[in-house]
Amino acid sequence: xxxxxxxxxxxxxxxxxxxxxxxxxxxxxxxxxxxxxxxxxxxxxxxxxxxxxxxxxxxxxxxxxxxxxxxxxxxxxxxxxxxxxxxxxxxxxxxxxxxxxxxxxxxxxxxxxxxxxxxxxxxxxxxxxxxxxxxxxxxxxxxxxxxxxxxxxxxxxxxxxxxxxxxxxxxxxxxxxxxxxxxxxxxxxxxxxxxxxxxxxxxxxxxxxxxxxxxxxxxxxxxxxxxxxxxxxxxxxxxxxxxxxxxxxxxxxxxxxxxxxxxxxxxxxxxxxxxxxxxxxxxxxxxxxxxxxxxxxxxxxxxxxxxxxxxxxxxxxxxxxxxxxxxxxxxxxxxxxxxxxxxxxxxxxxxxxxxxxxxxxxxxxxxxxxxxxxxxxxxxxxxxxxxxxxxxxxxxxxxxxxxxxxxxxxxxxxxxxxxxxxxxxxxxxxxxxxxxxxxxxxxxxxxxxxxxxxxxxxxxxxxxxxxxxxxxxxxxxxxxxxxxxxxxxxxxxxxxxxxxxxxxxxxxxxxxxxxxxxxxxxxxxxxxxxxxxxxxxxxxxxxxxxxxxxxxxxxxxxxxxxxxxxxxxxxxxxxxxxxxxxxxxxxxxxxxxxxxxxxxxxxxxxxxxxxxxxxxxxxxxxxxxxxxxxxxxxxxxxxxxxxxxxxxxxxxxxxxxxxxxxxxxxxxxxxxxxxxxxxxxxxxxxxxxxxxxxxxxxxxxxxxxxxx
Amino acid sequence: xxxxxxxxxxxxxxxxxxxxxxxxxxxxxxxxxxxxxxxxxxxxxxxxxxxxxxxxxxxxxxxxxxxxxxxxxxxxxxxxxxxxxxxxxxxxxxxxxxxxxxxxxxxxxxxxxxxxxx
Numbered sequence: 001x002x003x004x005x006x007x008x009x010x011x012x013x014x015x016x017x018x019x020x021x022x023x024x025x026x027x028x029x030x031x032x033x034x035x036x037x038x039x040x041x042x043x044x045x046x047x048x049x050x051x052x053x054x055x056x057x058x059x060x061x062x063x064x065x066x067x068x069x070x071x072x073x074x075x076x077x078x079x080x081x082x083x084x085x086x087x088x089x090x091x092x093x094x095x096x097x098x099x100x101x102x103x104x105x106x107x108x109x110x111x112x113x114x115x116x117x118x119x120x121x122x123x124x125x126x127x128x129x130x131x132x133x134x135x136x137x138x139x140x141x142x143x144x145x146x147x148x149x150x151x152x153x154x155x156x157x158x159x160x161x162x163x164x165x166x167x168x169x170x171x172x173x174x175x176x177x178x179x180x181x182x183x184x185x186x187x188x189x190x191x192x193x194x195x196x197x198x199x200x201x202x203x204x205x206x207x208x209x210x211x212x213x214x215x216x217x218x219x220x221x222x223x224x225x226x227x228x229x230x231x232x233x234x235x236x237x238x239x240x241x242x243x244x245x246x247x248x249x250x251x252x253x254x255x256x257x258x259x260x261x262x263x264x265x266x267x268x269x270x271x272x273x274x275x276x277x278x279x280x281x282x283x284x285x286x287x288x289x290x291x292x293x294x295x296x297x298x299x300x301x302x303x304x305x306x307x308x309x310x311x312x313x314x315x316x317x318x319x320x321x322x323x324x325x326x327x328x329x330x331x332x333x334x335x336x337x338x339x340x341x342x343x344x345x346x347x348x349x350x351x352x353x354x355x356x357x358x359x360x361x362x363x364x365x366x367x368x369x370x371x372x373x374x375x376x377x378x379x380x381x382x383x384x385x386x387x388x389x390x391x392x393x394x395x396x397x398x399x400x401x402x403x404x405x406x407x408x409x410x411x412x413x414x415x416x417x418x419x420x421x422x423x424x425x426x427x428x429x430x431x432x433x434x435x436x437x438x439x440x441x442x443x444x445x446x447x448x449x450x451x452x453x454x455x456x457x458x459x460x461x462x463x464x465x466x467x468x469x470x471x472x473x474x475x476x477x478x479x480x481x482x483x484x485x486x487x488x489x490x491x492x493x494x495x496x497x498x499x500x501x502x503x504x505x506x507x508x509x510x511x512x513x514x515x516x517x518x519x520x521x522x523x524x525x526x527x528x529x530x531x532x533x534x535x536x537x538x539x540x541x542x543x544x545x546x547x548x549x550x551x552x553x554x555x556x557x558x559x560x561x562x563x564x565x566x567x568x569x570x571x572x573x574x575x576x577x578x579x580x581x582x583x584x585x586x587x588x589x590x591x592x593x594x595x596x597x598x599x600x601x602x603x604x605x606x607x608x609x610x611x612x613x614x615x616x617x618x619x620x621x622x623x624x625x626x627x628x629x630x631x632x633x634x635x636x637x638x639x640x641x642x643x644x645x646x647x648x649x650x651x652x653x654x655x656x657x658x659x660x661x662x663x664x665x666x667x668x669x670x671x672x673x674x675x676x677x678x679x680x681x682x683x684x685x686x687x688x689x690x691x692x693x694x695x696x697x698x699x700x701x702x703x704x705x706x707x708x
Numbered sequence: 709x710x711x712x713x714x715x716x717x718x719x720x721x722x723x724x725x726x727x728x729x730x731x732x733x734x735x736x737x738x739x740x741x742x743x744x745x746x747x748x749x750x751x752x753x754x755x756x757x758x759x760x761x762x763x764x765x766x767x768x769x770x771x772x773x774x775x776x777x778x779x780x781x782x783x784x785x786x787x788x789x790x791x792x793x794x795x796x797x798x799x800x801x802x803x804x805x806x807x808x809x810x811x812x813x814x815x816x817x818x819x820x821x822x823x824x825x826x
Contacts, residue, residue: 523766523767523769523770524733524766524767524770525733567770567773567774567777568767568770568771568773568774569766569770570766570769570770570773570802572801572802591801591802591803592801593801594801607801609803610801610803611802611803611806611807612802612803615773615802615803615804615807616806616807620806620807623806624803624806652762
C-alpha cells in the first residue's frame, strides 16, 4: 500500500517536472513536433491522474464528518481563490503571445506560473471532485453510481477531445460533450440525501458553508475564464483546463442545490433530530434490558430516558402489586394501598419530583387519575392540568400547570406498572409523544418481567438447594449404621417419595441386653411430614431409654406429640423390644401396619389393638393400646414396614398384605439382607419400575438364638 | 386417579354424604367443602356413606379429624357407614372405630341419631 502511494506520488512529480522542462525548452526553441506535443499533453494528464490516485490511496473516502470536510474544502477554495486573484491582478497580462491559435510564453516566468496555477487549480479540483463524489454516493439508490460514472466518463471525454487542439481552438465535439456533461452534473446534483441526516447544528453549518462555497466557486470559475489565468491554464493543458472548468461547475451547481435543500430542511431539523434521538434511546434501552439485572437501576434508566427524550419536566414510575402477590406483607414503607381495592403502589425512579409531591398530587387514599388508569388500562393524556376534571387540583396544587401523560405497563394482560411524565406547557404531548412514551413503557415492562423472572429463578434455585440440604439432613436422622450384635441379624431401608418424607425407623440397643425397633409413618408427605418425623426421632431417642415397655413408651409419646401435632395430622408407630438372649418379643402398635412374623411353620401378622398417635388423649388412647408378648424361636424373622410398601401401586391394584406374605415363603433361612432385597425386588417388579407415590420403609430382623 | 365425587342427600332428618372414588390429598378439598357447607347450614347430624369409596389416604382421614370437634360441640356427629373391607381396614388399623361410630349400613347410623334425640 505504501509502495503504491510512493510510486504514484513520485510518478506524478516526475511527469510534472518533465513537462515543465519541456515547456522551458519550448519557450526558447520553437518546436513543431506534434508528436511531442501530444506526448506532453498525455504526460500532463498522466501526472494529474497519478496525483488523483495518490490522494485516493492516502485518504480513502469517508462518509463521516461531512460538515468538517466541507469546511476544509471551503478553506482550500478560499486559499486558491486568493492566490489566483493575486496572479490575475498582479501578474503580467502580457505573458503570452497569441499566434495562430497557439499561445507562446514570453519568458520562463510564464512557464512556471502556468505550472503553478494549473497545479493549484488541479489539486483543488481533485479534492473537490472526490468530496462531491462521496456526497453523491451517500445513501445511493439504483443508478446513482451509474450516473456518476457516466458523468466522469463524459468529463474525461470532454478533456480528451481537446488533446491535440491548439490552446485557443475549440471544437464542436468538445462543446457537445461539455453540454452533455453539464446535463449529468444537474442530474447528479439532486443526490443530496446526506443533508437529512445531519444534526440541526450540522444543517446550519452546511447552510453557511454551502453559501460560501457557492460564492467561492463562482469567483474561481470566473477567474479561470478571464485574462491571464485563462491563458495560463490553456497553455499548460487544454484538457486539464476543461476538466477544471467542469469540476468547478459541478461544485457550483451542487453546493447551490445543497444550500437550497438545506434551507428547506431547516424547519423540520428539530423534529428530525428528536426522532433520531428517540430511536437511539429505544435501542439503548433495549440493550440495557438484556444487560442490567438490577431492577432499581433499570427503572431509573427508563424514567431518565423518558425525561430526556420527551423533554419532560418530571417523570416517575409506579410499580403495581396485587394483594395476592404480597408475600412479604405490606410493611414495606414504600408500598401504598391505592384507592382501588386490591392494588398496592410502589413509587420508583422519580425524576425532578419527590415522593411527598406525588402523594400530594395524587393521594393514594383518594380516587385519582391513577385509579382511572387502573380501570381503563390505556394511555391517558392530560392536555391542561389546571382545567382537566380528571385531575382534582387541591389547594396545594393550584399552582401546578402544564400537561401530562400517564401510561400503563401491561404484561400478559396484567397491569404491572404506571409511567408518568409531565411538561411545563399545556398541550405539550402529541400523538407521537404518547407513542414514544408507550414504547418506553413497553421496554420497562419487559425489563420488569425479566427482573422478576430472574428473581423467581434465583429464589427457586435457592429453594432447590434448601430441599437438597434438607434431604441430606434427613438421611442423617435415619440410622447410619445398624447395630451388629450377637444373636440378631438386621437390615433396613427407607426411601422418601419426594425429597423429604414422613417415614421413620430406628434401632436402639437398650440396657438389659434388649434391642428396641421402632417404625413410624407421619400422615401426609413432604416438608411438613419431615418436620414431625424429626420430632418423633427426638421423642424416641429419649423416651425409649426411659420406658422399655412399648406400651408405656407409646402412651408417653402420645402425650408429648398431642401438644404440637395439628388437628388433621397423626402418626402411626410400631415399637418392638426383643431380648437378645431369651428371644422374648414385646410389641405395641399405635395404629401402624402389623408386624409380619415368619416362623418355621407359619407366616402371619401380629396385630395388637392400637390407635394412631395424635388422634386422642388420656384414657381413650390408653385404653386403645394393647401390649403383646411372644416368644421367638431361633431363626424367626420379623418384618416391619410402612404402608408405602403394601399400598405400592400398579394401575388400580395394590401390592397388599397377601403378596408380602408370599414374598417371605421359603425365605426364612436366608440372611436378612437377602430377604430385604427380595421384598424390594418384588415391589419394584410389581410397580413395573413406576416411581413410589408414598414413602417406603422396610426393616427385616432375624433372631438367631441365644449366643447365636 | 383423581376421580372423586361427593353426593349429598337427606335421610330422616340426617344429612348423608355419599363418597365415590378415590379420596387423597388432591381430592380431599371436595369433601372438605361439602362438610363445611353442612356446618354453615347448621346441619350437624352427618352420615358419610363409603359404599363406593375405593381408597382413602391420611389426607382424607385428616378431613374428618378437622371437623369432628366442631360438629360434636354442636351436639352433632359424623358417623361412617358401608365401608368395604379394604377401606375399613385402613380405619381399623388406626383405631378409628374407638373414636367414630362406624356402622355396617347407613340405616344403622341414621337410627343412632334418631335414638340419641329421644
